[in-house]
Amino acid sequence: MTYTAPLKDMLFVIEELADVASISALPGFEDASLDIAQAVLDEAAKFNSEILAPLNAEGDKNPSEWHDGEVTTTPGFKEAFRQYGEGGWQGVVHLAEFGGQGLPKLIATPCIEMLNAANLSFALCPLLTDGAIEALLTAGSDELKQRYLPKLISGEWTGTMNLTEPQAGSDLALVRSRAQAQGDGTYKVFGTKIFITYGEHDMAENIVHLVLARTPDAPEGVKGISLFLVPKFLVNDDGSLGARNDVHCVSIEHKLGIKASPTAVLQYGDHGGALGYLIGEENRGVEYMFIMMNAARFAVGVQGIAVSDRAYQQAAAYAKDRVQSRPVDGSAKQSVAIIQHPDVRRMLATMRALTEGARALAYVAAAHSDIAHHAADADARARHAAIYEYLVPVVKGWSTEMSIDVTSLGVQVHGGMGFIEETGAAQHYRDARILTIYEGTTAIQANDLIGRKTIRDGGAAARAILAQIDETLVALERHDGAAFGAMHRRLMAGRAALANTVEFMLHNAKSDTKAVFAGGVAYLKLAGIVLSGWQMARALIAAHTKRADDPAFYETKIATAHFFADHLLPQAVALEASIVSAKGDQGVLALDEDQF
Amino acid sequence: MTYTAPLKDMLFVIEELADVASISALPGFEDASLDIAQAVLDEAAKFNSEILAPLNAEGDKNPSEWHDGEVTTTPGFKEAFRQYGEGGWQGVVHLAEFGGQGLPKLIATPCIEMLNAANLSFALCPLLTDGAIEALLTAGSDELKQRYLPKLISGEWTGTMNLTEPQAGSDLALVRSRAQAQGDGTYKVFGTKIFITYGEHDMAENIVHLVLARTPDAPEGVKGISLFLVPKFLVNDDGSLGARNDVHCVSIEHKLGIKASPTAVLQYGDHGGALGYLIGEENRGVEYMFIMMNAARFAVGVQGIAVSDRAYQQAAAYAKDRVQSRPVDGSAKQSVAIIQHPDVRRMLATMRALTEGARALAYVAAAHSDIAHHAADADARARHAAIYEYLVPVVKGWSTEMSIDVTSLGVQVHGGMGFIEETGAAQHYRDARILTIYEGTTAIQANDLIGRKTIRDGGAAARAILAQIDETLVALERHDGAAFGAMHRRLMAGRAALANTVEFMLHNAKSDTKAVFAGGVAYLKLAGIVLSGWQMARALIAAHTKRADDPAFYETKIATAHFFADHLLPQAVALEASIVSAKGDQGVLALDEDQF
Structure with missing residues (x-):
C-alpha cells in the first residue's frame, strides 16, 4: 500500500502536452522551466510518499474523533501538517507577496495530485485552505488580506x-x-x-x-x-x-x-x-464563493485522478504477485500471476488509460489557466480563460465519475481480497465515492457545462476546442500503423459525437430545456472521454516522435493510447445516442413523478 | 429504509414474459398457477418486508462478532431465521419427498429476490444452504440424504x-x-x-x-x-x-x-x-461443486437485482421528499422536489430500467430451468437446458455488474446525504460490491459464457436466443409509435452487435484465444444489456396490448421500455467495438506485464 509518484508520466504531460515552455515564456513565470518543475515534483514526491502515504490507511482505521466540541485527528496528521506547512507546500501557487512560491498552476497541479494520491483525507485540509486564500485574494480588504493570508499560505492556519x-x-x-x-x-x-x-x-x-x-x-x-x-x-x-x-x-x-x-x-x-x-x-457572497468553488472544483477533479492512480498502483502490484490459474491459451501448465490473464490485463489497462487521459486533460487545463492569468495579450487571456472555464466542469465531473469506475476495478482485480478492508483496495473505492458529490454533484457540473460554458457564449469555447481536435486529427493522418489508424478513426467519431451534442444543446436549450438538461451528464461524460482521448492522441504523436530516446517508456504510452482508442473512445457514440434521444420529453422525462 | 416488494411488477414478468401458464402445464407443476404464484409471493412479501427488512441496517451497524471460536450474529437474526424455517421458505423449490414445497424455480426466484432485497446479509445463509441441498440431492448417498436433507430443507440446520x-x-x-x-x-x-x-x-x-x-x-x-x-x-x-x-x-x-x-x-x-x-x-468433487455453484450463481444474480431494487426504492422516496432548487426551465419560482430535476429523473429511470430488465431476464431464465427439468419431451428439456445454461453466467455477471452502477446512482441521488452512513444508501453500495466477486468473478462468468456456453456447442444456444429476438423484432414492427420505433431500432442494432460478437468468439477462439478472452467481460455485458433489452421489448408489447386494463401501470412499463431502448441499449454497439478491437494482441494485450 505504498505510493510511488508517477513522475515520468507527469513530466511527459507537462512537457509534451501542456507545453511548459510556453508557460515559462509568460511574464512572471520566467523561472518555471521544465527543470524547476522536475525539482519541485521530486521534492513533492518525496514528502508525499514518505510522510503522507503511510498515514492513509491509518486515517481510515483511526478516523477523526469528536469529543465535547473538539476534534482529534488521526495520530500523525498534526505533525505531518506541520511539515507540510514548513515545506512551503501550501504556498506553491500563491503570491510571493504573501509568502507563497508563485509557481504556475501547471506545476502546482501534479503536486496536488501527489498529495491526494498519498492521502485524500489529509489533502482536503490544504484544498479548502486554498479556496479560502483564493476568495480573500479576490474580494478581501487589504486589512483582511494582511491579517489572514500570510498565516494561511504558510500553513499555520x-x-x-x-x-x-x-x-x-x-x-x-x-x-x-x-x-x-x-x-x-x-x-x-x-x-x-x-x-x-x-x-x-x-x-x-x-x-x-x-x-x-x-x-x-x-x-x-x-x-x-x-x-x-x-x-x-x-x-x-x-x-x-x-x-x-x-x-x-x-x-x-x-x-x-x-x-x-x-x-x-x-x-x-x-x-x-x-x-x-x-x-x-x-x-455578492455567492459570486465570491464561486471563485473559490471553481478552484476547488478543479482540485476535486485532480482528487479523482489521484485516487485512481493510487488504486491502479495497488492493483497492478497485486496482479503481479498473486498466482492463480493457468493461461487461457494453454501456453503454460502451471498457474501464473493473474496479470497474465486477459481480463486482469484489460482491467489494469482500463484503469491506467482512464487515469492518464484524465491527468493529461487536467494538466492541459491548468496550463490554459496560467495563460489566462499571465499572458501579456488580453485577447490571449480571454481565449484561454474561456477554454479553461469550459474544461473545469469536465475535469471535475469526468475525473471523479471515472474514479468510481477505476477504484471499483481496483477492488475487482483483488478478487475476494478486495472486499476485505485490511487489503486497502476498498478504502479507495469508499473514498472516491464522495468526489462526484461535493463541490457540486456531477449534475451541477453538467448544468454549468451546458448553461454557463456552452450556451452563454453560443458554443464559442466548445468550437475552439473542436478546432484544436481537428488539428490533432490532421497530425494523426501523417502517421501509419495500427495505433494511429485506430486513434484517428475513434477520435474522429468521438469528435463528431461531441460536435453534434454541442449543436443539440445550442439548438434546443430554449425550446426543449428539460431535454437538454436531461442529457447533461451524458454530455459531460462524452466531453470527458473525447477530450481525454484527444490528449491520448497527442500523447501518441509525441511518444512516437521520441520513441528512440526511451523505447520502453514511449512504447507504453503508444500502447496505452491505442487501448484508449479501441476500448474507451467508442463510448462516445453511445452517449451521443442517449442525449439526442432525450428530445421531446421522451425517455428520461416520459415517466412522471408518481410513476416512480 | 423500508422495503415494499414490487409484487405487481413481479407478477407481470411471471405471467407475461416467463409465461407461468406453460410452467403449470408441465408434469409435476400442475398446481403452479398464477394464483398460486400470487399467494406465495404475497406471503413472502409480508414476511420479508415486515421481519427481515428492518434488520438490514441493524446488521450493518451490529455485524456478526467472533469470540473464542463462536460467532454471534446480529440481534434479531436468530429469531428471524427460526421464523424463516417455520414459514417453509427454505423449502420452496425443494422436493416434497424431503419436506419441501416443490414449487417451480419461476415462483421461487421472486421469493429469493424479496429475501435479498429485504436483507442481503441474512439471505446468504439460506442461499448457501440451498447449494448444499442441491449437491446432496445430486450426488449424496441415500443415507446422507435421509440424514441431512430434511433438517436442511426445514431450515433447522x-x-x-x-x-x-x-x-x-x-x-x-x-x-x-x-x-x-x-x-x-x-x-x-x-x-x-x-x-x-x-x-x-x-x-x-x-x-x-x-x-x-x-x-x-x-x-x-x-x-x-x-x-x-x-x-x-x-x-x-x-x-x-x-x-x-x-x-x-x-x-x-x-x-x-x-x-x-x-x-x-x-x-x-x-x-x-x-x-x-x-x-x-x-x-468428482469439483463436478458436484459446480452443480451447487450453478444454482448459487443464478441466486447471486438475483441478489444483484434485489439490492438494486432496494436502492431504487430508497432513492425514489428521497427524491420525492427532498426539496432543492428551482426547475431548470423556469416553470416554477419555488424550489421543488428533486425528482422534478431532469438528471435526478434520469438517474431514477436508469436504476429502474436496469433493475426491471435484469429481473425479467432472470425470471425468464428460471422458467427455462423449470422446463429443462420437467418437460415430458427430452428434446424440449435439452433445448431449454442449453438456453438456461447460456443465461446463468449472464444473469450472474450482468445483474451484479449493473447492481454496482445502480447502487452508486442510489448514493448519488441522495447527494451529500448519500455519503453519510446513517442514510442507508451507502450500505447498498457496499453490500453490492461483493456480488461481482463471489461465486466466480465476472471474468470467470465471462470465461464460462465463452468456453462452455458459446464455443462448446458451436454457438447453438446463442443462435437459438438470437432467433427468439428476431421473433420479437417482427412483433415490434406490427406497432406504431415512438416507443416501438425506438425499441425496434435499438434492439436490432443490439441484436446485430451480439450476433457479430458470438461469431467473433467462434471464429477466433482457437487462433486468437487471448483476444477472445480479453473481450469476455464486454461480451457478457453486451449479452446482458441486449437480452435485458429484449425482455423490455417483450414487456413493451405485452403492456401495449393490455394498456386499457390498467393504464397507469402499463404506461409506466411502456415508458420504462422506451427509456431502456434510448438510453441503455446504445451501449451494445460500443461494447462490440471494444471486443472486436481486441483482435491480434492489440489493445488489451499490447501492454506487457512490466509495462504496468
Whole structure:
C-alpha cells in the first residue's frame, strides 16, 4: 500500500502536452522551466510518499474523533501538517507577496495530485485552505488580506468553506444563516452549517471560516447572500490570537469514506453571535464563493485522478504477485500471476488509460489557466480563460465519475481480497465515492457545462476546442500503423459525437430545456472521454516522435493510447445516442413523478 | 429504509414474459398457477418486508462478532431465521419427498429476490444452504440424504460451501486440504478454508459443511478433488446431535459490506481430524461443486437485482421528499422536489430500467430451468437446458455488474446525504460490491459464457436466443409509435452487435484465444444489456396490448421500455467495438506485464 509518484508520466504531460515552455515564456513565470518543475515534483514526491502515504490507511482505521466540541485527528496528521506547512507546500501557487512560491498552476497541479494520491483525507485540509486564500485574494480588504493570508499560505492556519445548511445543499437560495451589522464594521453571525470539511480539528492554531449568510434587509434568493470571514479565534492587531469566537462544532459525520477528514456541523452564534468580517461587498457572497468553488472544483477533479492512480498502483502490484490459474491459451501448465490473464490485463489497462487521459486533460487545463492569468495579450487571456472555464466542469465531473469506475476495478482485480478492508483496495473505492458529490454533484457540473460554458457564449469555447481536435486529427493522418489508424478513426467519431451534442444543446436549450438538461451528464461524460482521448492522441504523436530516446517508456504510452482508442473512445457514440434521444420529453422525462 | 416488494411488477414478468401458464402445464407443476404464484409471493412479501427488512441496517451497524471460536450474529437474526424455517421458505423449490414445497424455480426466484432485497446479509445463509441441498440431492448417498436433507430443507440446520483456501481462490487446482480414509467408510479431513459464508454462526443447531479436499493418492489438479460432508456436530443414527466435530472457526473477516454475514476462516482437523463423509464418488468433487455453484450463481444474480431494487426504492422516496432548487426551465419560482430535476429523473429511470430488465431476464431464465427439468419431451428439456445454461453466467455477471452502477446512482441521488452512513444508501453500495466477486468473478462468468456456453456447442444456444429476438423484432414492427420505433431500432442494432460478437468468439477462439478472452467481460455485458433489452421489448408489447386494463401501470412499463431502448441499449454497439478491437494482441494485450 505504498505510493510511488508517477513522475515520468507527469513530466511527459507537462512537457509534451501542456507545453511548459510556453508557460515559462509568460511574464512572471520566467523561472518555471521544465527543470524547476522536475525539482519541485521530486521534492513533492518525496514528502508525499514518505510522510503522507503511510498515514492513509491509518486515517481510515483511526478516523477523526469528536469529543465535547473538539476534534482529534488521526495520530500523525498534526505533525505531518506541520511539515507540510514548513515545506512551503501550501504556498506553491500563491503570491510571493504573501509568502507563497508563485509557481504556475501547471506545476502546482501534479503536486496536488501527489498529495491526494498519498492521502485524500489529509489533502482536503490544504484544498479548502486554498479556496479560502483564493476568495480573500479576490474580494478581501487589504486589512483582511494582511491579517489572514500570510498565516494561511504558510500553513499555520487553515480555511473552510461554509455553504451548506440542512435545508440548503446545492440550492444556495435556501441559505438561512444571518449576519447582523454591529455598527463598527463587524457583524454577528448566527446559523447552522453542515458538511464543513475540516470545520474543526487540532492540526492548526486557528481556523478561518468563510461563511455565507444573509444581512437583515438582503433580497431573497442567491442575490441576498454575503460572505463573511469568521475566525475560530479572533486575531489581535499584532497578529496574536485573541478570544475564542462563538462558532462551535456540535458533531462530525460518520461517513462511507474519507474518514480521517472531519466533516463538521458548525453552530454559529449560540452564545451571543460569532464575530465576523464582511468579505467584499454585501450581497455578492455567492459570486465570491464561486471563485473559490471553481478552484476547488478543479482540485476535486485532480482528487479523482489521484485516487485512481493510487488504486491502479495497488492493483497492478497485486496482479503481479498473486498466482492463480493457468493461461487461457494453454501456453503454460502451471498457474501464473493473474496479470497474465486477459481480463486482469484489460482491467489494469482500463484503469491506467482512464487515469492518464484524465491527468493529461487536467494538466492541459491548468496550463490554459496560467495563460489566462499571465499572458501579456488580453485577447490571449480571454481565449484561454474561456477554454479553461469550459474544461473545469469536465475535469471535475469526468475525473471523479471515472474514479468510481477505476477504484471499483481496483477492488475487482483483488478478487475476494478486495472486499476485505485490511487489503486497502476498498478504502479507495469508499473514498472516491464522495468526489462526484461535493463541490457540486456531477449534475451541477453538467448544468454549468451546458448553461454557463456552452450556451452563454453560443458554443464559442466548445468550437475552439473542436478546432484544436481537428488539428490533432490532421497530425494523426501523417502517421501509419495500427495505433494511429485506430486513434484517428475513434477520435474522429468521438469528435463528431461531441460536435453534434454541442449543436443539440445550442439548438434546443430554449425550446426543449428539460431535454437538454436531461442529457447533461451524458454530455459531460462524452466531453470527458473525447477530450481525454484527444490528449491520448497527442500523447501518441509525441511518444512516437521520441520513441528512440526511451523505447520502453514511449512504447507504453503508444500502447496505452491505442487501448484508449479501441476500448474507451467508442463510448462516445453511445452517449451521443442517449442525449439526442432525450428530445421531446421522451425517455428520461416520459415517466412522471408518481410513476416512480 | 423500508422495503415494499414490487409484487405487481413481479407478477407481470411471471405471467407475461416467463409465461407461468406453460410452467403449470408441465408434469409435476400442475398446481403452479398464477394464483398460486400470487399467494406465495404475497406471503413472502409480508414476511420479508415486515421481519427481515428492518434488520438490514441493524446488521450493518451490529455485524456478526467472533469470540473464542463462536460467532454471534446480529440481534434479531436468530429469531428471524427460526421464523424463516417455520414459514417453509427454505423449502420452496425443494422436493416434497424431503419436506419441501416443490414449487417451480419461476415462483421461487421472486421469493429469493424479496429475501435479498429485504436483507442481503441474512439471505446468504439460506442461499448457501440451498447449494448444499442441491449437491446432496445430486450426488449424496441415500443415507446422507435421509440424514441431512430434511433438517436442511426445514431450515433447522444450515449448509456451507468450502472451496477457497489462501492459495486457492478461483483456481481450485491449487486446493491442498486433504482427506484420509478411516477404513470404515468415513474420512478424516484436514486443512484451512477461507471466505466461508456463514461458516460459523448461532442461528441453527447444526452446520453442514461441504468441503473440497484431496485423498492421498488422488491425481493432481481439479480431477483429484473430492467432496466431503463435514457436520459441525456429528449426527447420531436417531437424528439427534452427537459430538462436536473437529472443525473450528478461527476468525471472521472485516469486510466492506454484507457485514452481518459472517465470513469465516475454518480450520479442519487441528485436533485429530474432522470426521467427514464422501459425497458421490472420489475425485468428482469439483463436478458436484459446480452443480451447487450453478444454482448459487443464478441466486447471486438475483441478489444483484434485489439490492438494486432496494436502492431504487430508497432513492425514489428521497427524491420525492427532498426539496432543492428551482426547475431548470423556469416553470416554477419555488424550489421543488428533486425528482422534478431532469438528471435526478434520469438517474431514477436508469436504476429502474436496469433493475426491471435484469429481473425479467432472470425470471425468464428460471422458467427455462423449470422446463429443462420437467418437460415430458427430452428434446424440449435439452433445448431449454442449453438456453438456461447460456443465461446463468449472464444473469450472474450482468445483474451484479449493473447492481454496482445502480447502487452508486442510489448514493448519488441522495447527494451529500448519500455519503453519510446513517442514510442507508451507502450500505447498498457496499453490500453490492461483493456480488461481482463471489461465486466466480465476472471474468470467470465471462470465461464460462465463452468456453462452455458459446464455443462448446458451436454457438447453438446463442443462435437459438438470437432467433427468439428476431421473433420479437417482427412483433415490434406490427406497432406504431415512438416507443416501438425506438425499441425496434435499438434492439436490432443490439441484436446485430451480439450476433457479430458470438461469431467473433467462434471464429477466433482457437487462433486468437487471448483476444477472445480479453473481450469476455464486454461480451457478457453486451449479452446482458441486449437480452435485458429484449425482455423490455417483450414487456413493451405485452403492456401495449393490455394498456386499457390498467393504464397507469402499463404506461409506466411502456415508458420504462422506451427509456431502456434510448438510453441503455446504445451501449451494445460500443461494447462490440471494444471486443472486436481486441483482435491480434492489440489493445488489451499490447501492454506487457512490466509495462504496468
